[in-house]
Amino acid sequence: MASEKVETVIAGNYVEMEREEDDRTGKGTSKFSKMFWHGGSVYDAWFSCASNQVAQVLLTLPYSFSQLGMLSGILFQLFYGLMGSWTAYLISVLYVEYRTRKEREKVDFRNHVIQWFEVLDGLLGKHWRNAGLFFNCTFLLFGSVIQLIACASNIYYINDNLDKRTWTYIFGACCATTVFIPSFHNYRIWSFLGLMMTTFTAWYLTIASLVHGQVEGVKHSGPAKMVLYFTGATNILYTFGGHAVTVEIMHAMWKPQKFKLIYLVATLYVLTLTLPSASAVYWAFGDMLLTHSNAFSLLPRSSFRDVAIILMLIHQFITFGFACTPLYFVWEKAIGMHGSKSVFKRALARLPVVVPIWFLAIIFPFFGPINSTVGSLLVSFTVYIIPALAHMLTFAPPSARENAVERPPPFLGGWAGMYSMNFFVVVWVLVVGFGFGGWASMLNFIQQVHTFGLFTKCYQCPPHKAA
Secondary structure (H helix, E strand, O other): OHHHHHHHHHHHHHHHHHHHHHHHHHOOOOHHHHHHOOOOOHHHHHHHHHHHHOOOHHHHHHHHHHHHOHHHHHHHHHHHHHHHHHHHHHHHHHHHHHHHHHHHOOOOOOOOOOOHHHHHHHHHOHHHHHHHHHHHHHHHHHHHHHHHHHHHHHHOOOOOOOOHHHHHHHHHHHHHHHHHOOOHHHHHHHHHHHHHHHHHHHHHHHHHHHHHOOOOOOOOOOOOOHHHHHHHHHHHHHHOOOHHHHHHHHHOOOOHHHHOOHHHHHHHHHHHHHHHHHHHHHHHHHHHHHHOOOHHHOOOOOHHHHHHHHHHHHHHHHHHHHHHHHHHHHHHHHHOOOOOOOHHHHHHHHHHHHHHHHHHHHHOOOOOHHHHHHHHHHHHHHHHHHHHHHHHHHOOOHHHHHOOOOOOOHHHOHHHHHHHHHHHHHHHHHHHHHHHHHHHHHHHHHHHHHHHOOOOOOOOOOHHHOO
């Protein structure tokens, strides 16, 4: 009993450090700031995880259903939702393991945000660090690109006086203001509002589609082609692979070890939004969605649709910040600015990160197909394969398993069950997600380039409105 108590204190000592630091910084701050700005509770983490999953991808899931068919669309959402929750749990276990080991070495993280590549470095060495850094940063880079593309695509359905490329220029400038948000501690009000906005949009899509009814001669021919089938499946893989920022969200928590089930609960809530909306829109419009990857493009204009679009635009701004903030941290560390306490200096230092994102959004404005491509080539490794492999290798030595801070859940049957789950994730995602998904997504993406060209002004715009 005594040894267990000592281990608990050692494993949890960073919690007290976080609380002491929070108390010191909190004394000089207003109640308003504490309520809306500086968050670190379990609820803050839940809102961050949930709102980070369902931004613009909500609008492309009906497109995925048209490629997959209704049954496969529903099953893949449930399957990848559970798989994403599992690998988010693995990431949280590895974070706690890494941080506990470092705390035992008296390392102080009060002015340093731990990131995924640092966890890999501390547990498995520099080669794993480099792989994690490459895949994570590239994924977050294109995740930010997707948010800009989505902003331009959505606003066009309210104001088509400007083409989508021009709207991308405008929203690129707007999203650049996220450089002033210091860390995930400061997303408390934003993540709450973001999830409320997405909830409204999801139920608008559901109700509006049911009220509209099925279009005349509607067809539901999916799945029709293997290329489309695996492209749609990979978009759903991307949907529930939004936990590339798990470590940063955990680090912003006052008690990171309480993260365990947060992502699963967030996923269950997200499914209550994505399943009804995608099913209803696909039921109403069927195969028309194959050439309309944005669900807003098929629904008739109304005040409710305009409100949903505006709310999604705000949420996409928030999600852009979620995806970009870890990139800001990496860049700050590279140029030696991460320890600066000046928000303004750090904001100026972060601006170069936004430029390539802006540029890529203008080159590849393919709303929908780019999600699947990013999902197959980047998400598959970043948040599925690498965490599962890293967990298996970290706890391969008997001593590591014996001294593990977080032990396997009892229902799995110990370490053997844990390894079986991880092995299944690696093989499935490598073969189906990266293999078949990568093949299908790249073919679809190349087809979009041939059809519309790079730097296209108005992707999938009605002919009479394209400039």
